[in-house]
Amino acid sequence: xxYRKLAERLLPGQYPELSYFEEKYPPRELPKGAEVTRLxxxxxxxxxxxxxxxxxxxxxxxHTSGGxxxxxxxxTDAKRxxxxxxxxxxxxxxxxxxxxxxxAEIGGDNSYGPWYQRERAEIYRAYAKDLIGRGLAYPCFCTxxxxxxxxxxxxxxxxxxxxxxxxxxxxxxxxEEIYAALDAGKPYVIRLRSGGNAEHKLSFHDEIKGDIxxxxxxxxxxxxxxxxxxxxxxxxxxxxxxxxTTLVIRGEEWLASLPIHLELFDVLGFRRPKYGHNCSxxxxxxxxxxxxxxxxxxxxxxxxxxxxxxxxxxxxxxxLTLLNSDFEEWYQRFPDQPLETFRFQVRKMxxxxxxxxxxxxxxISANExxxxxxxxxxxxxxxxxxxxxxxAQKKYFSDxxxxxxxxxxxxxxxxxxxxxxxxxxxxxMDKIAxxxxxxxxxxxxRVSEQTKNQIISSFLARYDGTDDAQIxxxxxxxxxxxxxxxxxxxxxxxxxxxxxGSVADIAEVLRIAATGYANTPDLWSIMQIxxxxxxxxxxxxxxxxxxxx
RNA sequence: GGCCUUGUGGUCAAGCGGUUAAGACGGCGCCCUCUCACGGCGCAAUCCCGGGUUCGAUUCCCGGCAAGGUCACCA
Numbered sequence: 251x252x253y254r255k256l257a258e259r260l261l262p263g264q265y266p267e268l269s270y271f272e273e274k275y276p277p278r279e280l281p282k283g284a285e286v287t288r289l290x291x292x293x294x295x296x297x298x299x300x301x302x303x304x305x306x307x308x309x310x311x312x313h314t315s316g317g318x319x320x321x322x323x324x325x326t327d328a329k330r331x332x333x334x335x336x337x338x339x340x341x342x343x344x345x346x347x348x349x350x351x352x353x354a355e356i357g358g359d360n361s362y363g364p365w366y367q368r369e370r371a372e373i374y375r376a377y378a379k380d381l382i383g384r385g386l387a388y389p390c391f392c393t394x395x396x397x398x399x400x401x402x403x404x405x406x407x408x409x410x411x412x413x414x415x416x417x418x419x420x421x422x423x424x425x426e427e428i429y430a431a432l433d434a435g436k437p438y439v440i441r442l443r444s445g446g447n448a449e450h451k452l453s454f455h456d457e458i459k460g461d462i463x464x465x466x467x468x469x470x471x472x473x474x475x476x477x478x479x480x481x482x483x484x485x486x487x488x489x490x491x492x493x494x495t496t497l498v499i500r501g502e503e504w505l506a507s508l509p510i511h512l513e514l515f516d517v518l519g520f521r522r523p524k525y526g527h528n529c530s531x532x533x534x535x536x537x538x539x540x541x542x543x544x545x546x547x548x549x550x551x552x553x554x555x556x557x558x559x560x561x562x563x564x565x566x567x568x569x570l571t572l573l574n575s576d577f578e579e580w581y582q583r584f585p586d587q588p589l590e591t592f593r594f595q596v597r598k599m600x601x602x603x604x605x606x607x608x609x610x611x612x613x614i615s616a617n618e619x620x621x622x623x624x625x626x627x628x629x630x631x632x633x634x635x636x637x638x639x640x641x642a643q644k645k646y647f648s649d650x651x652x653x654x655x656x657x658x659x660x661x662x663x664x665x666x667x668x669x670x671x672x673x674x675x676x677x678x679m680d681k682i683a684x685x686x687x688x689x690x691x692x693x694x695x696r697v698s699e700q701t702k703n704q705i706i707s708s709f710l711a712r713y714d715g716t717d718d719a720q721i722x723x724x725x726x727x728x729x730x731x732x733x734x735x736x737x738x739x740x741x742x743x744x745x746x747x748x749x750x751g752s753v754a755d756i757a758e759v760l761r762i763a764a765t766g767y768a769n770t771p772d773l774w775s776i777m778q779i780x781x782x783x784x785x786x787x788x789x790x791x792x793x794x795x796x797x798x799x
Numbered sequence: 800g801g802c803c804u805u806g807u808g809g810u811c812a813a814g815c816g817g818u819u820a821a822g823a824c825g826g827c828g829c830c831c832u833c834u835c836a837c838g839g840c841g842c843a844a845u846c847c848c849g850g851g852u853u854c855g856a857u858u859c860c861c862g863g864c865a866a867g868g869u870c871a872c873c874a
Contacts, residue, residue: 292874327873394872401871410801411870439872448802465802475872482874505803506869529805532867541867571823575812578823600812602805603867610811610824620837662837669836723833730833739832757833769835 251425257383259432260440265376275362275492284317285497288490289343289350292324295335297342298551299569299606300501300531300542306569307528308499309348310594317496321353322489323366326479342552346562362493367485374480377488377518378440378473386445386517387473389438390420391431414444418470440474446513454508457497457526458599467509483507487514495523499596502527502603503541526596529603531572539605550606559634559675563589564615571614574598585621616670619678624657627672634675643679646686655779656685659771669771684765685779688788693768695759697751704733705759706789713789715782719774730756763792 278286287308291297312319321340325331336355343350352358354365364370381387390413392400397413404411421443423431431438446466454464473484480488490498505527515522530541533550542550555565566589571578573594580592619627628650635643646653660682662668672678683689695702712725727737730753736742742752761773764785770776777785 290874294874324874330873390872397871405800408800437872441872459804462804469870472872477872479872481872486874501868502804503868504874508803527804530868539866572811578811579813582823604812605810607810607824613824660836667837671836726833752833754833761834767835771835773833 251385253385254383256389256425256428257379259429260382260389261375261379265372265379268376268380271373271376271492275494278318278362278494280318281316283315285311285315286318286320286493286495287312287497287499288320288322288353288493288495290322290324290486290489290500291339292327292330293332293335293339294330294544295332295338296544296551297339298542298544298547299555300550302343302346302348302552302565303531303569303573304499304501304528305343305348306346306566307526307573307594307596307599310570310573311497311499311596312351313590314594318351319349320358320362320493321350321356321365322493323354324482324485326367326475326482326485328477328479342556345552345556346566367480367489370485370489371479373492374474374484374488375478378480378484381442381473381517382440386443387440388421388423388443389428389432390418390441390470390472391423391436391438392420410448413441413470414448414468421470437476439472439476441470442473442514442517444468444470444513445517446509454512454525456505457499457524457596458528459502459505459526459601462505464509464512467513469510471510473514483510483514487511487518487520490523491515491518491520497524497526497596499526499528501530503530526599528599529601531606532603533606539603541603542606557638557676559631559638559678560611561615561618561630561674564611564618567618568611568614570594571610572600572604575600612673615673619672620661620668620670622661624654624661627657627661627678628653631675631678635679638676639679642686643683646679646682652685652779656682659775659779671771684767684770685776688764688766688791691762691766693762693766695762697755697759701733702759702763703793705729705756706763706793708732709760710786710789713782713786715777715785719772722774722777726756726760727753760789763789 280286289301289305289308291301309319311317321336323336340350340355350356350358352360352362352365354363367374378387382389392413400413400417401411404417418441420441444467446468448465448468450466451463452466454462456462471483472481474480489495508525508527512522532539532541533547535546567581570589570592571581574592575598577592577594584591619630622630628647632647635647660669660671660678671681697705708729709726712729717725731737733756734750735756736749736752739752739754742749742754746752757773758768761770762768764773764776764780780788
């Protein structure tokens with residue numbers, strides 16, 4: 251068969267010589283050891299924690315090695331396209347400090363572009379034409395129904411499913427049959443004429459998994475779909491070669507198609523990049539664990555973390571602790587070092603999938619936030635509130651001095667022992683809400699109505715907003731004594747049966763009355779911030795409830 | 800089902816022939832304490848199972864089992 255003629259018929263016209271591409275996209279001039287990595291999302295705009303996980307691995311690898319990270323958009327599937335998706339991806343990643351050097355909408359060096367696969371159609375076709383001309387690819391006229399029927403038959407016969415070997419019907423079409431089908435205008439795809447044998451196993455070194463065994467590919471996979479757009483596999487080989495990617499870090503769901511990619515690189519005469527297949531983040535679903543999925547886990551979308559107001563650095567730190575097991579120790583030793591100074595290593599990435607642990611993230615988050623100054627915290631909260639907060643919450647920022655006092659109390663003294671009350675912006679905003687107006691009590695009094703009223707009114711009788719903490723607490727103790735409660739905790743603990751309660755119980759009533767919560771930071775300080783007038787009003791209101799009754 | 804990958808406490812994990820099997824999160828106690836938080840001190844783990852190899856195996860080999868991934872003109 252005249253393959254050249256067939257290639258001309260299938261992909262007519264002038265295409266550049268393949269050497270043209272080699273020259274146009276020469277190997278990058280980078281220092282030794284520098285890795286070129288990439289992120290290649292499809293433009294659905296949806297990006298979740300698993301993507302971030304891989305993104306950080308790619309970014310760190312590129313930038314700790316003095317290399318380059320670029321963004322390529324895999325838009326070969328028209329169905330997946332969503333408007334504004336690329337910008338959304340870039341924005342989401344920038345929130346976590348992932349910066350690209352080149353790529354779609356990045357504005358860096360564009361000499362290795364275009365970055366949208368749709369715009370690279372000519373390139374793929376040139377290579378496909380070459381393959382056809384060399385007899386390494388051929389047109390396939392099988393319909394979806396026929397392929398489905400084939401699959402069914404293979405399944406019934408317990409054969410491996412797919413288009414391969416004797417099952418690759420169109421592989422054996424005669425020249426006449428091909429041209430007849432073409433003349434009849436039948437739609438077709440271009441398939442690779444695989445030279446592999448699935449019986450053959452070869453050993454392959456994966457940068458993350460180590461030495462693994464892979465089976466040779468024998469599937470005549472589609473390289474050009476009927477619309478002339480390449481499949482992922484074909485585009486991957488060509489793009490990563492021409493963009494001179496040195497290390498492909500991608501999810502382990504790609505491991506199964508690695509044999510295809512290996513064959514493609516060989517057949518195209520490309521030097522293979524290194525590969526690292528990272529395990530995917532998993533989550534508990536019912537009784538079993540599974541990888542995070544775009545469709546099933548919208549709550550794990552990056553957008554979720556922004557909405558909740560997670561501190562971006564906290565999410566990043568958590569990802570890093572999962573990515574490189576020695577990171578956590580490093581971070582404990584050098585908490586003030588920039589994250590970038592940690593020596594990230596691909597080979598240290600875990601081999602098994604980690605379960606996403608919200609508790610751990612929350613702990614890290616609380617730690618991160620506790621290291622902020624009140625001013626920084628205020629700024630973080632303000633930015634979050636502007637985007638996601640309620641109108642009422644936006645008012646918290648009208649009196650900056652007041653807000654700072656509140657945050658100072660809730661965070662503790664800078665440089666000293668600090669509280670870790672705040673986990674996320676939305677949680678923090680809720681946590682400080684009582685400083686900006688008291689609603690219904692969240693916690694209930696644990697003493698009788700009568701005792702409660704007694705405590706509040708006798709406190710009110712001697713409360714003076716100018717008292718310092720010592721005097722203030724002294725008065726609470728006296729009050730406790732008058733009601734028969736233990737004024738000293740030591741005495742109470744020594745003989746709890748002798749008292750109806752202790753100062754702790756007295757303080758609890760006052761605390762609930764003033765804030766609505768049984769647990770808060772120092773009560774005296776809270777009253778100082780609220781001011782005497784507001785404090786009195788709140789306590790008075792608690793008495794009022796009884797009158798109403 | 801075929802193929803691939805993985806299997807150390809509830810979770811993330813270090814260790815890779817001899818260890819009291821690190822550490823972190825979570826849990827639970829205790830201490831500190833007007834509550835909470837912080838901090839401090841403790842407690843809880845038959846290294847998936849079964850065979851080998853070895854003086855000795857969590858570590859090596861084989862076989863199970865379990866979990867995950869994948870088998871598209873989706874990426």
